Structures are given as structure tokens and as C-alpha cells.
Amino acid sequence: xxxxxxxxxxxxxxSLSVLFGFGIHGLVLLxxxxxxxxxxxxxxxxxxxxxxxxxxxxxxxxxxxVERLIQSVCEIDYPTERLEIQVLDDSTDETVKIAQxxxxxxxxxxxxxxxxxxxxxxxYKAGALKYGLEIAEGEFVAIFDADFVPNxxxxxxxxxxxxxxNVGMVQTRWEHLNEEYSYLTKAQAxxxxxxxxxxxxxxxxxxFFINFNGTAGIWRKETILDAGNWxxxxxxxxxxxxxxxxxxxxxxxxxxxxxxxAELPADINALKTQQFRWTKGAVETAKKIxxxxxxxxxxxxMKLESFVHLTSNIVFPFIIIVALLNVPLVVIKNTVGGFxxxxxxxxxxxxxxxxxxxxxxxxxxxxxxxxxKRLLLFPLFxxxxxxFAVNNTKAVLEALIGKKTGFARTxxxxxxxTQRVQMKPAYKQRKISAVVVFELLLALxxxxxxxxxxxxxxxxxxPFQLLFLLGFGTVGxxxxxxxxxx
Numbered sequence: 001x002x003x004x005x006x007x008x009x010x011x012x013x014x015s016l017s018v019l020f021g022f023g024i025h026g027l028v029l030l031x032x033x034x035x036x037x038x039x040x041x042x043x044x045x046x047x048x049x050x051x052x053x054x055x056x057x058x059x060x061x062x063x064x065x066v067e068r069l070i071q072s073v074c075e076i077d078y079p080t081e082r083l084e085i086q087v088l089d090d091s092t093d094e095t096v097k098i099a100q101x102x103x104x105x106x107x108x109x110x111x112x113x114x115x116x117x118x119x120x121x122x123x124y125k126a127g128a129l130k131y132g133l134e135i136a137e138g139e140f141v142a143i144f145d146a147d148f149v150p151n152x153x154x155x156x157x158x159x160x161x162x163x164x165x166n167v168g169m170v171q172t173r174w175e176h177l178n179e180e181y182s183y184l185t186k187a188q189a190x191x192x193x194x195x196x197x198x199x200x201x202x203x204x205x206x207x208f209f210i211n212f213n214g215t216a217g218i219w220r221k222e223t224i225l226d227a228g229n230w231x232x233x234x235x236x237x238x239x240x241x242x243x244x245x246x247x248x249x250x251x252x253x254x255x256x257x258x259x260x261x262a263e264l265p266a267d268i269n270a271l272k273t274q275q276f277r278w279t280k281g282a283v284e285t286a287k288k289i290x291x292x293x294x295x296x297x298x299x300x301x302m303k304l305e306s307f308v309h310l311t312s313n314i315v316f317p318f319i320i321i322v323a324l325l326n327v328p329l330v331v332i333k334n335t336v337g338g339f340x341x342x343x344x345x346x347x348x349x350x351x352x353x354x355x356x357x358x359x360x361x362x363x364x365x366x367x368x369x370x371x372x373k374r375l376l377l378f379p380l381f382x383x384x385x386x387x388f389a390v391n392n393t394k395a396v397l398e399a400l401i402g403k404k405t406g407f408a409r410t411x412x413x414x415x416x417x418t419q420r421v422q423m424k425p426a427y428k429q430r431k432i433s434a435v436v437v438f439e440l441l442l443a444l445x446x447x448x449x450x451x452x453x454x455x456x457x458x459x460x461x462x463p464f465q466l467l468f469l470l471g472f473g474t475v476g477x478x479x480x481x482x483x484x485x486x
Contacts, residue, residue, distance in 0.1 A: 005332045009342055012325040015318040016349045022315050023352025025308050026359035029202050033362060036205035041255070044160035051162070053155055053218070054084040054138030058128045060121070062146035063095040064414040065263065069146050070102045074111055078155040084137045085113040088128040090121045112137075123232035124407030125214075130230040138221060145215040147263040147412045149177065157258045158218050168223030168250030169242070171200065172216045175259040178266060178415040184478070185264040187381045188271065190360060190374065192264075197256060197363040204254040208305045209246045214238035216260035223250045234288060235407060236281025243289045243306075247296055263412050268478040272391045272435075274410040279313045279392040283399035286310035316396055319389040323442065323468050326461065327449035334456045356382070379467070387471030390439050432483050439476030443469055 002010075055073050059066060066089075073085055085106075089099050096117065103115040116132055123130065133141065140162060144150055158170045173196045179189040203210045212219070214236075224230070227245035234240050246252060265271040293306045333339065357378060364371035398405065446469035453461045 015321040018318045020352045026355040032202045032206040050082045052138045053140045054136040055142045056086045058088045059146040060090045065146045072149045077152045086132045087115045088132045126230040126232040126237035142218040149261045166251045169219045170253045172258040172260045175261040177263045188264045194360045194363040200254045201256045211242040212238045234284035235277045239285045270411045276395045280395035280399045316389045316392040383467045383471035387475030436479045439472045443473035
């Protein structure tokens, strides 16, 4: 039987290898970014006979933002007689009355707007979209979640791309209404900008599969039906349908220069709910879709990129493993000999951090003039990514074992800019879960770890241990504080 130090070294090395593989993939995307960033989208204009469009607004208990959403959709610059609006409301609180009154107001102003209320929430968001699709009048279907405020030119800039009969979906880039609200929202904005500006744009221009992001996009109705309609067997119905449609041969388009403003979660427990759903749903979708991808006739490079795209959330359990083994590794290095070659080799893994930094640097530089200032948040973002590892590892494990959970909405409070809004107590998540306790224990663990590193003068280990301490400590503390209503 192998000595315990050998087992620790092997597990640590393998875990780092997984993180390195996904981290270094950022360089692959940067290669394609440099190769494709000069490619221009075709110039298109809206036809004189504008096609019929249905805008679907799925929601559940959104009393703070429902009126804002409906108003912004009714302000979209598009022929009124060619526009249908479906308010797909599964709410059980005051949202129902607010939505009904707002719908009635705009109906009286001549809008083709319908209030559609379900009481059973079967299929959750996917069920609501599918229900509305059955009676949708439009040839095309745009979708906006409750936290969005679409720009007036959204349809004029997206619909013309469907002049190509092979295009099945057009996705726009998310902007952030309340990015300046707090460091939490600033870090989220940094992460989402990386996804949209680099991942979505590069994959699309390079010919890889992309995903509809669940909102701020528009579908050809025929594409949804041809791909098998909305399914509710995963928590990311958008990612699931995206792959099924592209496997059917439909082309997707991503418009980086067309933006749709949205509200970021300002409460860390709301953000945890969102991240849990996205992470678990992505792993569920990977289990469902990857076999179809691998059996398809797609080129090998597309299969490999799809594999990385669908499985990237698997990194979170390995972040936890690396975190837990980091401290005993310091002890082993200073008390047990024979591992010098492993320590030398491990220095290569720093390249993954460099790759990640470059990835987000290019994304910020592409859309912000003050990108250097924004990159000062990168250590905070990196620490936060580590801090969310406990929450997201739970999501990964539940998905892998097939544990099903309901669609938990992300509460919104209607915040814009730095404006602070008092969220209704019922929307606050007051529960202090075992995840929060584990996060705080890990923070204490790294206080001990840093002390041990100082004793052994292992200065190189301290920066990463500080990131773990900052990540787990901040996420755990904020989760506890927000749950207590502070």
C-alpha cells in the first residue's frame, strides 16, 4: 500500500492537471480570438414587410421588476401590428396583480399583449416557454427574463439576421444595469464579460457551437420545434435546446455589438442560487448531450471544444481537493524527501493562472476604455471563484448522481447603478446552510495553513493560500450576513 504522502501527492498532482487543462484552454480561445476578431458580420436590414415576432416574458414572483420589464418591451421600436407580447407569469404573490394591471394598461394602448398565468409551474421556465409557444403568433420568438430591460432597437438589430434561412437563433451580449452597486456586482460583470466577449464571440466566429443564454436572444420558432421543443429534464433548458438545435444543423449567431441591459444579483445568496442552477444544469446537460455530440459527424475539433464547453464546471470539486491538500503538501515538502521533481514540475501550473488573467484582460480591453482599472478587480474575482467552489461542488455532485431539484429563481430587487433597494423579506434567503458552515471552516483552515507556511518559510505557497482564505472567508461571511438580513 502506498504511503499517505504518496497518495496526497498523486491526488494533488492529478487535480492540478485537471485545473490546468481547463485553465490553459483560455489560450486556445485567445488564439481563435486573434485569428477571427477582424471578421465582420454581414450588413443586414429589416425587411419592409417585418415578420411577426412574439416576445415571451417568463417570470415567477418578480414584483420589483415586472412593470419595468413590460414597459421596456412595449417601447421596442417595431411595428405594433407585427408584435405579440406574452407575459408568462407563474407567480404566487403580488406580482400577479401588478402584471395583470400592467398588461391591461398596455392592452388599452393598442398593444397585442397577453397575460398567461399557470398555477402548477410544471416544467418551471421550460414549461412556461413551451406552453406559450403553443399559442404564439410569431414566426420568431424573443425571450427576456424579468431582470432585463431590452433596448428599443433590439428587434431591428436581430430580426434581419434571419434573412439567412439557416439561422435558428440570434444571441445578444448582456450589459449590466447595476455593475457599480458593489464589489460583488463588479466581479460578476468581469466574469460575464469574459463569457460573452471572448467565449461566445470566439466560438461563434470560429465555427464552434455556442449557447442561447436563456434570455436576450431570439429564436426562429421552427428551430425550437425541429429540435424537439423545450425540455425540463435539466436546469439549463437553454443550453440543452441550443445543442440539440445545432446538432440538427441550425446556425446560431452571436452579436457582440448588440447589447441587452440586465440586473446582476446584489445579494450573495441570490448569486449562489443562480450559480448553483447554472452549474448543476450544465453538468446535467453534459450527461444528456455529450453522447449525442460524440456520436455525431462533427469534426474532431468541434467535438473537443463542445466537451470543454459542456464539462468546464467539473473544475469545482478539484478546486476543493487542491485547497484541502495544499496545507499538508507544505508539511510533506518540509518533512519528507524524494518529491523534488514533482515540486519543480508543479511550477508549470502557474501558466493556467496567467492564461486566465490574459483571457479576462482581452475581454475587458475589447469593450471598456478603462479596462486597466477594471482588471484591478481580477484578484477579487479569482478569490471569489475559489470561494464559490463549495456551493458549486455541491451542484456538480448532485448532477452526477442524478439528484433532481426544482428550478430556484434568482431574486431581483430592481437595483440600477448604485441605487440600493430594500428587497421584500419573502425574497430574501434566510437559511444558513451547511455550505456556509463549510466555507467558514475552510477559511479558518487557511489561517492555520498560512501559519504553517510562515513557520516553514514556504513563501511561494502563501499567495494562493491567501486567495483561498479571502475567497472562502468572504463568501462565507457575506452569506451569513445576508442571511441574517444585514
